[in-house]
Amino acid sequence: MTTYFLNILQGLLVTIGVALGALVFASVLGLAGAAAKLSPYRLLNWMGDIYSTVIRGVPDLVWMLLLYFGGQILVNDIAEALGYRSGPQINPFVAGVLTIGFVYGAYMTETFRGAIMSVPKGQSEAGWAFGMSRFYTFRKMVLPQMVRFALPSFTNNWLVLLKSTALVSVIGLTDITNLAKQAGAAARGEIPGAAIIFMAFAGFLYLMISSVSLFLLRKAETRYSVGVKRGNF
Amino acid sequence: MDKFAIIFEPQNLHLYWVGFWATMQLLTVSLVAGGLLTLPLTLMRVSSNRWVSGPVWLFTYVIRGTPLLIQVYFIYYGIAQLEWVQALWDTTWPLTWFKEPFFCAVLAFTLNTSAYTIEMLAGAIKETPAGEIEAAQAAGFSKWNMMFRLVLPSALRRTLPGYSNEVVMMLHATSLASVVPALYDLTNAAYAIYKTYYLAFQPFIAVAVLYFILTFALVYVFRLLERRFLAYLKPRAH
Numbered sequence: 276m277t278t279y280f281l282n283i284l285q286g287l288l289v290t291i292g293v294a295l296g297a298l299v300f301a302s303v304l305g306l307a308g309a310a311a312k313l314s315p316y317r318l319l320n321w322m323g324d325i326y327s328t329v330i331r332g333v334p335d336l337v338w339m340l341l342l343y344f345g346g347q348i349l350v351n352d353i354a355e356a357l358g359y360r361s362g363p364q365i366n367p368f369v370a371g372v373l374t375i376g377f378v379y380g381a382y383m384t385e386t387f388r389g390a391i392m393s394v395p396k397g398q399s400e401a402g403w404a405f406g407m408s409r410f411y412t413f414r415k416m417v418l419p420q421m422v423r424f425a426l427p428s429f430t431n432n433w434l435v436l437l438k439s440t441a442l443v444s445v446i447g448l449t450d451i452t453n454l455a456k457q458a459g460a461a462a463r464g465e466i467p468g469a470a471i472i473f474m475a476f477a478g479f480l481y482l483m484i485s486s487v488s489l490f491l492l493r494k495a496e497t498r499y500s501v502g503v504k505r506g507n508f
Numbered sequence: 509m510d511k512f513a514i515i516f517e518p519q520n521l522h523l524y525w526v527g528f529w530a531t532m533q534l535l536t537v538s539l540v541a542g543g544l545l546t547l548p549l550t551l552m553r554v555s556s557n558r559w560v561s562g563p564v565w566l567f568t569y570v571i572r573g574t575p576l577l578i579q580v581y582f583i584y585y586g587i588a589q590l591e592w593v594q595a596l597w598d599t600t601w602p603l604t605w606f607k608e609p610f611f612c613a614v615l616a617f618t619l620n621t622s623a624y625t626i627e628m629l630a631g632a633i634k635e636t637p638a639g640e641i642e643a644a645q646a647a648g649f650s651k652w653n654m655m656f657r658l659v660l661p662s663a664l665r666r667t668l669p670g671y672s673n674e675v676v677m678m679l680h681a682t683s684l685a686s687v688v689p690a691l692y693d694l695t696n697a698a699y700a701i702y703k704t705y706y707l708a709f710q711p712f713i714a715v716a717v718l719y720f721i722l723t724f725a726l727v728y729v730f731r732l733l734e735r736r737f738l739a740y741l742k743p744r745a746h
Binding site for chain 1: 569570573574575576577578579581582585586587589590591679680681683684686695698699702706707708709712713715716719720723724
């Protein structure tokens, strides 16, 4: 019994690894997407719109299967064209991080776009008036102030992203969900209700990760709201 | 590009058709059942009695804090594979349902969507303007009358925009039914073609386009509903 639990615990590292990797990738894509949508160039606006609309219109699982299976076929085709027998196997960890990051980048785009728009325009105008470059103004003045506006929606996105990492079990990564499912199948007959126990344990682990990250993000929210006067109502 | 022709071969179009119906059935049954479950549980959730609201809070906390995939596995591999359940599922009534993979998936989706909807609706109820409630009290409404004639009609309308997101999320969530062996939804149709022809881009792009169209059809329907039911909350034109 304990060996099964310890085994599922090992999946914790994979789940957290995929989630954090995807979060970083999604945040970068989200910032790029928000910048594109807010830029004065029509073409970039358009590309940002297409990205955030198309991604959000299709289930994550379909994206994952499309990119994982499709990517493998593409790699094989390229390898064959170069004269090899078959291409290298795509690492499911990398595939998982890239797909989930790619999908949640679309949600982050909307989060960051709203947050950047919430920073009063006078702030960046003041920066430009001091002769700071556009990028420097963004990094030093807009970015630190928009964090406060982005955090609530960022927190939501993170919690949804974390739960969607369970999908990587479908492409064979040994995350919490996959290991719990395997443990349930292996212990069948040996432990009554094995699948129920291990699935509940897996669910408990996800709840723990969410609770800890909610606690940390609430601290960040306090830190980034220092000096903000709130109305009483 | 010519490989896209495979999608349009009659037997493969048929696969998509069957999958499309299964997806639509999963979605509508889960939404209707979820809605029926949501209403009483929301009334419990907003109760000032902790013993009434507490269990519902715990239910929504656990469901919203764990992946849907875990919930599907919990029901399909957990409950439905218990030996005593399988021993009784031919004869004893509620357990006969667990024989059907469709029911297992729908049960997971129903619980999931109702947990999210309960929190949305409870939020809207709590945000009912205090003046409206005072007006109802001044007019001598009983507690139940106030809830059913005033608070709920207004809260249900105000939940509509959030609920449209939830419905789109559920459409996408039904793709998880494809992990239940023996259940044949839209995503599984694409997977079947992938396995038969070793083609990935074509079947999955086709299915992505279908989901995309369905998503925007749903968004459009909700826009119409909002125009009808939220007209009184629109900013005034003049």
